[in-house]
Amino acid sequence: MKESIIEVQKAINELLLDEIKGLVQACLDEGISPLEIIETGISKGLDLVGEQFEAGTYFLGDLVMAGEVVKEAMPLIESRMDPGAAGQKGKVILATVHGDIHEIGKNIVGMLLNVNGFEVIDLGVDVPAEKIMAAIQETGARLVGLSALLTTMVGGIKEVIDSVMEAGLKDRVKIVIGGACISEKLKEEMGADAYGETAIDAVKIFDGFSKAA
Ligand code: B12
Known part of the structure; x- marks a missing residue:
């Protein structure tokens, strides 16, 4: 797995609100697809947060913060997705x-x-x-x-x-x-x-x- 995507996972897991955008941008600059950033970077990072919560090292406030970190990154990822033909499939x-x-x-x-x-x-x-x-x-x-x-x-x-x-x-x-x-x-x-x-x-x-x- 590319180092830059591991950095995204880590930033989510470590709740780095100020760094997430720059790290996602670095992935995009390297040509990593928005989907891969979501599936391998963001979702995996959130799984790690969930594991820490289960282990008792993270608390509810950390889950809230993880959600905020993801929200910070999503508009950037979304802006790089190809817009589809609006609404034609129902x-x-x-x-x-x-x-x-x-x-x-x-x-x-x-x-x-x-x-x-x-x-x-x-x-x-x-x-x-x-x-x-x-x-x-x-x-x-x-x-x-x-x-x-x-x-x-x-x-x-x-x-x-x-x-x-x-x-x-x-x-x-x-x-x-x-x-x-x-x-x-x-x-x-x-x-x-x-x-x-x-x-x-x-x-x-x-x-x-x-x-x-
Ligand atoms: C972030 C988080 C929160 C945040 C959410 C912030 C937000 N804005 O959404 C907040 C702080 C609200 C939160 C609260 C709680 N949480 Co929480 N949370 C998480 C965490 C860490 C990540 C969830 C997440 O976003 N995952 C990433 C997304 C992308 O994954 P996903 O939702 O599964 O979606 C993917 C697929 O499932 C699928 N999918 C999703 N929806 C749909 C719908 C359709 C139709 C289809 C086809 C596919 C599909 O596509 C997505 C992308 O591939 C998880 C741990 C985890 N690994 O899931 C715990 C987790 C879900 N939470 C948990 C718990 C216990 C709680 C609390 C009860 C804690 C508490 N003591 O209060 C509260 C409940 C509040 C409530 N009433 O809902 C437990 C649930 C255990 C269980 N099985 O019941 C988990 C698993 C943590 C754990 N390991 O213990 N949480």
């Missing part, structure tokens, strides 16, 4: 489930969907099922992406799926789930239409559904 409603305020992964998924030609309706974090249902009804979107990182909050996914079923929309609306605590097994248990491990998977899955629609 609308995707995105949300982090009720009770969960993790947004970085969802935002990356949204950014990639956007540059790949989807119109993204981002409802934000801690979104209750009713709000997601209302958005489905109002916008006519047939694709929904739900993000969840907290094991204790995955019930929020089931609530959305049950609401879609109750409204008689299960055949029309496809629900794709992802986030660090989600698995293929959980997807089966919840009755979601697909599970994507990464943001790149998310694009492939939504592409498939939009072609089939």
Whole structure:
């Protein structure tokens, strides 16, 4: 792995707010793709932060700071992504489930969907099922992406799926789930239409559904 991308990982792990932009810029100058910076630099750096939190060497304030460090870098990365043909592949409603305020992964998924030609309706974090249902009804979107990182909050996914079923929309609306605590097994248990491990998977899955629609 290139030294410059390891520097990005380290800067996230060490919460270096003032240095992150310069380090990301160095990666871009070396020709490292925005996607590689996200997947290998930023996400891996956040995994290291998570490990320190689990080990008890980092606390909640450090997690907050890690989020801020990533936010500092994202506009620069986003500015280097090829803009897609706006919205032509259809609308995707995105949300982090009720009770969960993790947004970085969802935002990356949204950014990639956007540059790949989807119109993204981002409802934000801690979104209750009713709000997601209302958005489905109002916008006519047939694709929904739900993000969840907290094991204790995955019930929020089931609530959305049950609401879609109750409204008689299960055949029309496809629900794709992802986030660090989600698995293929959980997807089966919840009755979601697909599970994507990464943001790149998310694009492939939504592409498939939009072609089939
Ligand atoms: C940063 C962080 C925070 C920040 C988030 C800041 C922000 N603005 O988002 C803050 C401070 C809010 C936070 C809070 C908490 N956190 Co936290 N957090 C993290 C950390 C370190 C990184 C998360 C992250 O952004 N990862 C990087 C992104 C890119 O990864 P990702 O979200 O998984 O997304 C990728 C894929 O999953 C996928 N994806 C994501 N969404 C979707 C959606 C779809 C549709 C698809 C297809 C794909 C997809 O694509 C993305 C890119 O490839 C993780 C550790 C970790 N390794 O995940 C802990 C972690 C998730 N947090 C954890 C915990 C426990 C908490 C707290 C409960 C701590 C506390 N005691 O209060 C609170 C909960 C607050 C709440 N109600 O939500 C635990 C969760 C354990 C569990 N399984 O339940 C973790 C795993 C840390 C740990 N190892 O213990 N956290």
